[in-house]
Amino acid sequence: MKKIGLREFLFLAPVIVLISIFSLVPVIQSFTYTFFDYRLNDQQNAGLYLNERFNYELFDETQLYLTMFLEEDKQQVTDPVLLGKIDTVIAKVEDKAKAFAGKEGVQKITKEEKTELIVLSKETQEVVQQLAEQYDTANEENLPLIAKDIENSIIPANFIGLKGYKQALGDARLGAALVNTTIFTFVSVAFELVLGLALAMIMNKAMRGKGLIRTTSLIPWAIPTAVAALMWSYLYDGSSGIVAHLFQMVGLVDNSRELLLSAGGAMVSTILADVWKTTPYMALLLLAGLQNISKDTYEAADIDGASSIQKFFTITIPLLKPSILVALLFRTLDAFRVFDLIYVLTGGGPGGATETLSIYGYKAMFAQTNFGYGSVIVMIMFVCVAVIATIYVKFLGANLMDKN
Amino acid sequence: MDTTSKKMKWIVGFLIAIYLFAMFFPFLWILITSFKTSGEIYGDGAFRFIPDNPTLQNFITVIVDKGILGAIKTSLIVSFTTTIYIVLVATFAAYAISRFDFKGKNVLLGIILAVSMFPQMIVVGPVYNLFQDLGWTNSYAIILPYSTITLPMAVWILVTHFNQIPLALEESAKMDGATPVQTLFKIVFPLAAPGVFTTAIIVFIAAWNEFLLTITINSNKSYHTVPVAISFLRTQFEILWGEVAAATTIVTIPTLLIVLFFQKQIVSGLTSGGVKE
Known part of the structure; x- marks a missing residue:
């Protein structure tokens, strides 16, 4: 029997790599999956999120349509108070978009950012509702949904711990x-x-x-x-x-x-x-x-x-x-x-x-x-x-x- | 004494006949059905042994319309490439396990044995995600995860074979100044050739029969291997047994040839997993 050196170790390397990537790591990953509410075709659960995250892509899309539609509908608004509110919302949303520029995909966000975004979402929803109540605008039906999407861009953590196993016990x-x-x-x-x-x-x-x-x-x-x-x-x-x-x-x-x-x-x-x-x-x-x-x-x-x-x-x-x-x-x-x-x-x-x-x-x-x-x-x-x-x-x- | 042993012979012969019939009958019946017209399969002739109007229509449909030959081609590509790289990788590893002394050897062997016992289902989800991320779904990259079913048994069979080759030969090669790689290819490989060939046959059959990985990862029809393509012949609304029978007949031929030509290697491969001492 020979002692193993680096050169001999190369004999084993391919097997170790293949077994690791396609057999061992998947087992560990499967084990990790069991602790999450992980559903592939559900936008909010399509990943393993230990913390809350933010879907920057979805937000970017949302702000684009939101500002566009608001600018369009603004033309019909005569009430100066509401007009002012709409302008503030647009400014705030654009500010956020500038701050987020360059960020892609789904990433972690801080608590402060999250609270800010929820406040912004609520404010936008209020303005949009007011707009819909007072005027008969072109984007009346789309705007509330888009305003809500600011909130939807926040992905809650889907870590569920042992709940999956608990569900299995009663299944x-x-x-x-x-x-x-x-x-x-x-x-x-x-x-x-x-x-x-x-x-x-x-x-x-x-x-x-x-x-x-x-x-x-x-x-x-x-x-x-x-x-x-x-x-x-x-x-x-x-x-x-x-x-x-x-x-x-x-x-x-x-x-x-x-x-x-x-x-x-x-x-x-x-x-x-x-x-x-x-x-x-x-x-x-x-x-x-x-x-x-x-x-x-x-x-x-x-x-x-x-x-x-x-x-x-x-x-x-x-x-x-x-x-x-x-x-x-x-x-x-x-x-x-x-x-x-x-x-x-x-x-x-x-x-x-x-x-x-x-x-x-x-x-x-x-x-x-x-x-x-x-x-x-x-x-x-x-x-x-x-x-x-x-x-x-x-x-x-x-x-x-x-x-x- | 003489009469009882004669009786014994008759009983054994009879039991063997029953066994052979039970094993062969499903194939025979599929073969018969493949030549029947659909009128005969679904009508009164369903249980007739000789078709009234033998037809090749089922074969023509399966080959021309359902592209069963394409599935055979995919299966051949997938199985051959899997066999080649798995046997190569496993040979090196088995040689190292059989000949070198290193820490964690038993751990490695234990892991390899454990992997062969994994339910395949456990790797499918993560591998599916990995392939989605890399954009490898619907490609021949499927041969890589095939390692999880074929590699452990290939290593296991080869280690058994290498252990049967005397060490002395390699030591004299080493004294003549051969490197480990030279020793492996010039001395061990020729001696181990039958074992390597046996491993190749077993790996080939395992790759040929794989179902779960292909059906989940390669959903595109043009990458369907034989087992998956066959399973799609059975749809929810119509089951055309004539076509099923013809397709089954066609895809059984490669297996039949392998078994006929390589049965000695197959049996030796199957039983080297722990039965022989």
């Missing part, structure tokens, strides 16, 4: 999503383990056709999940889906049309599609473990007169345990994060019956553009994944890391 939809995710994960991984183990043992025994079995097993694993999901959505289709038709024939469902339209049917269908896609993968992982168990152990057991069942429970399972745990770890985490399959197959429906945490998180973030609450959901999912991983790694012991 029934989130609870349902968590339950759905758990059911999906538990049931599909359990089936995959049992079927995968059986399959691995058959594959281990099979003399002929090994290549064919391996190829056949790899195809479902290798095709994109979205493609598999679309394929299954056709097979499950109410009127022309052959699997739905088959289910109806053997009496699993009363009517093939209800398969994807009933809560239970949709969940069973997604689990079945997942089992179809990933059992072969599980089997391949377990097969590799099985092939590492030496034949001698079984022969010794044969001499001692052990039955097949005894051999299975006293030799195969204990010796296969590390492989089983690794396979379970990978599969549990994958199933818990499931997105593509459900997104394409059911979209979370019917009525949220198959909505998992990642689907809910995705909808909150990209359909409702609520990045704040979406991040809370994703963060809860992250914690669940961390807990699952920790439990498995505990069981696996240092096994996984020691090797390197």
Whole structure:
């Protein structure tokens, strides 16, 4: 082993940079998002504002129209008092605009500036109202709205602390999503383990056709999940889906049309599609473990007169345990994060019956553009994944890391 | 004894047959459907095994009107570039992890392993914002965040492979005055070539199958990869199963070829993640 120097460090630099920018920093950012009322399509909440800020661009636009419209409407005003007031407002607004010249985007402002701006906004609104009451001017309808925009340029802080998490605690939809995710994960991984183990043992025994079995097993694993999901959505289709038709024939469902339209049917269908896609993968992982168990152990057991069942429970399972745990770890985490399959197959429906945490998180973030609450959901999912991983790694012991 | 083992053989054979059928059937059915006319798909012929009036219309529509070949092209570009840069970067890192001694090595490995367990959903929001700010949405820059799914497993598989290459060879190279980079390319790389190739195949498949990042960041149709383009065939109001079947058939071909040619590498890559000692 060589000690690492600067030159050797360069070997690692690209990985560190990539992992930092695209994996670690985003996690920290997501975590930060959870403390803000952060909505992309809402002008007042489209950023993370710990303090109050001022939208200089919006103000600049506002003052431009405000002075223009006031100058225009002023022509009709005969009352000298009001005329004086209008002139003061215009002067004040122009003063502010001069003071703010050169500032761009959204920036912090001081308390004094904020109070001043609110006073100015109120004053302008009063003048505009008076103007509208006394005269019938051209910009009667626009002016009040524009006057209000001075205030709207002030962006309140949207730091909400732990409120997002508090909202999550009382969110029934989130609870349902968590339950759905758990059911999906538990049931599909359990089936995959049992079927995968059986399959691995058959594959281990099979003399002929090994290549064919391996190829056949790899195809479902290798095709994109979205493609598999679309394929299954056709097979499950109410009127022309052959699997739905088959289910109806053997009496699993009363009517093939209800398969994807009933809560239970949709969940069973997604689990079945997942089992179809990933059992072969599980089997391949377990097969590799099985092939590492030496034949001698079984022969010794044969001499001692052990039955097949005894051999299975006293030799195969204990010796296969590390492989089983690794396979379970990978599969549990994958199933818990499931997105593509459900997104394409059911979209979370019917009525949220198959909505998992990642689907809910995705909808909150990209359909409702609520990045704040979406991040809370994703963060809860992250914690669940961390807990699952920790439990498995505990069981696996240092096994996984020691090797390197 | 002889009869029971014969019986056993029959049972095993039967189970294998059922398994193969279950795995193959969805593909077979999609293939059959792709040649059916829509009248047959929605009408009485829905469950017929041999189409009455076989037609290529579905394929023509999908290729000409829906531009499925464009999606395949995008997917090829994205997957190949991802594979090349990820394998290159991961090779250097895995070599360093496998051969050099440095502080925080276990921390680095732990982080890499942890990243592979992240829910992808957690990086999508910030990466989306980053790409919006940089104006990188709807571009091939999407390959950069692909590192979050492909890089950890590439490093992991390669470290396993490098650890199996004896140190002695490199030490003699060093004595002959080779630099670390020379050692890596002249000694380690040729020896590790099978492992590197395995990694490349696995990374390629992972990049080919990626869905979430592309659907959120590249909303423009011309940057849709195969999985995303396929998912858009299923609209809310009409589902043209004939076209879906034809598109699925077409996009399954590349995967099928990869599996047929590289199954040994795929299996070795899949199982080097902690099963083999």
